[in-house]
Amino acid sequence: GNIYVHALGNRSSGHSSQENIRKAIPHLEIVVRKKPEDSDSLFTLARLYRMNNQIEEAEEAFKKILKNRPSSRSALGSLAQVYSDRGDYAQVIELLEKAPQENISTQLLTALAFAYHQTGKLEEASRHYESTLEREPDNQQVRQIYVRVLVARQEFERAQAELERLLEADEENGEAYRLLSEVHRREGNFEEAERAIERAREVQPDNIEI
Numbered sequence: 050g051n052i053y054v055h056a057l058g059n060r061s062s063g064h065s066s067q068e069n070i071r072k073a074i075p076h077l078e079i080v081v082r083k084k085p086e087d088s089d090s091l092f093t094l095a096r097l098y099r100m101n102n103q104i105e106e107a108e109e110a111f112k113k114i115l116k117n118r119p120s121s122r123s124a125l126g127s128l129a130q131v132y133s134d135r136g137d138y139a140q141v142i143e144l145l146e147k148a149p150q151e152n153i154s155t156q157l158l159t160a161l162a163f164a165y166h167q168t169g170k171l172e173e174a175s176r177h178y179e180s181t182l183e184r185e186p187d188n189q190q191v192r193q194i195y196v197r198v199l200v201a202r203q204e205f206e207r208a209q210a211e212l213e214r215l216l217e218a219d220e221e222n223g224e225a226y227r228l229l230s231e232v233h234r235r236e237g238n239f240e241e242a243e244r245a246i247e248r249a250r251e252v253q254p255d256n257i258e259i
Contacts, residue, residue: 070101088114092124099131107131122152129160138164155184159191166194171202189218196228205232223253 077094081087095110111128114121125148132140141164145157153161162177178195182188192215199208209232215225226249233242249259 067101070097073097074101074103086117088118088121092121092127095124095127099127104131104135119149120152122154122157125152126154126157126160129157133160133164136167138167142168155181155188158184162191163194166198171198174198175202187218189215189222193222193224193228196225200228200231200235203235205236208232221252223249223256223259226252227259 074094074097077090077097080090081094084090091110091114095107095114098104098107098110108128108131111124111131114124115128118124125144129141129144132138132144141160145153145161145164148157158177158181162174162181165171165174165177175195175198178191178198181191182195185191192211196208196211196215199205199211209229212225212229212232215222216229219225226245230242230245230249233239233245246259249256253259
């Protein structure tokens with residue numbers, strides 16, 4: 050069978066071993082040296098580097114692909130993930146803000162919002178989470194993260210409105226009730242806060258964080 054297929058197989062089910070990855074890398078390095086214009090082989094090599102924890106090599110390979118093919122969403126997303134994996138959110142921001150807007154998928158827009166969130170730039174994070182939700186209004190996971198940003202910015206009225214939308218979509222969302230309790234508490238509505246946290250405990254009795 051194809052060594053690259055085996056190396057990039059279903060990792061979650063154990064079909065891709067580190068041994069296959071290590072065997073595939075030198076073969077692909079030869080291919081890329083002989084055909085430097087072969088972006089597909091270079092992308093596969095970059096993925097293998099990342100899977101083999103050769104982060105610097107992966108970064109350089111993804112950068113080379115983007116230099117030759119600036120419109121490559123897959124390379125853009127992969128490079129952003131490399132930066133995110135090592136906690137370099139400033140690099141994620143720089144990379145994605147410079148990218149052509151037509152290349153920014155919803156997933157990358159969420160990654161950009163998260164990077165701003167992690168660097169404490171809450172206004173920018175809020176703006177990009179809003180843009181994500183304009184594209185995907187049913188993305189409740191992003192909406193819940195957006196609420197956390199609104200709470201951190203003390204925009205309690207907007208946070209409560211978003212929490213109502215979350216609870217309309219899922220009445221058993223314990224985290225939404227917990228956040229609602231926090232909003233009420235920070236606004237001084239302690240009875241409402243207690244009711245919300247009790248509801249959170251009802252729907253998620255095993256959640257030790259509530």
